[in-house]
Amino acid sequence: MVSRATVFWRAMTWSAMLVLGLASAGRAAAAEPLRLQQVNDRVWYAQGEAALGSSANRNFISNAGVVLTSQGVVVIDALGSPALAQELITAIGQITPLPIRMVIVTHYHADHIYGLQAFEAIGAQVVAHRAAKDYLQSDTARLRLASSRVDIAPWINEQTRLVPAGRWIDGDTVIELGDERLHIRHMGPAHTPEDLVVHAERAGVMFAGDLVFRGRIPFVGQADSRQWINALGELIKLAPVAIVPGHGPISREPVADLQFTRDYLVYLRQAMAQAAANLEPFDEAYARTDWSRFDGVPMFRFANRMNAYNTYLLLEQQGGKGEGS
Secondary structure, three states: OOOHHHHHHHHHHHHHHHHHHHHHHHHOOOOOOOOEEEOOOOEEEEOOOOOOOOOOOOOOOOOEEEEEEOOEEEEEOOOOOHHHHHHHHHHHHOOOOOOEEEEEOOOOOHHHHOOHHHHHHOOOEEEEEOOHHHHHOOHHHHHHHHHHHHHOOOOOOOOOOOOOOOEEEOOOEEEEEOOEEEEEEEOOOOOOOOOEEEEEOOOOEEEEEEEEEOOOOOOOOOOOHHHHHHHHHHHHHHOOOOEEEEEOOOEOOHHHHHHHHHHHHHHHHHHHHHHHHOOOOHHHHHHHOOOOOOOOOOOHHHHHHHHHHHHHHHHHHOOOOOOOO
């Protein structure tokens, strides 16, 4: 069985290869303007592109949610650059004169948090799960920011910094602001250790962060896919009316979209389980796997092989157990 260090560096190598390939694709695309899409009289969201972050798209590849309350605005996730966050702040000002009170961070991946400093500058409180502290203090976070300052310049530059939460939470939390009640559920470790899901009770909308990718293949990375599958099962039981995912358009049939993400993760584990258990070479296992159910989904060509490889490495550590729960 391979060591943890070997697993880490193999995964990092595949991640680097993916980034290089996607970056060239991303630079070819024209930047999409940020606009808020209305869900109902209380909720809006901005939808990023189905692409890798690049200079061309300003790292606008994830979603941000906006919840209006009688005492101010709550934003869910801060987008992928300070300039984008400032555009979001301006757009919010066009729909309400109320101040932005807080930003709830679903997880500390770069495309969701590089805009935090713009919100901090206007006095909004940053709320996140305490498990993100380890990432913020890691070499991974430091190196990712250094790389982004090159790959996503000028939108990420020497003035861009990592912003910690002003309020760290340890588990499920309820926040009441004016006439809205926000149920914040800690679902990690799954996509990340700190995954939060935010349910705006009276608005009737759930913000799922990167537990849900809609209209594209998920990014698995170093996720605990077994726990991610379990977390999706818990969200399916809640039967939400509408979900704003971390990537992709709003889901009005959220159970189906939750199930699709779950099915993809289960299939990855099942496809790689036997190979990992038998120490079969990854390339052979990947080539013999039938990917036809998913190969037409956007980002498959760029993300699926890395997802499969990281799952293969994870299952080596877990003894080749590919079950979904």
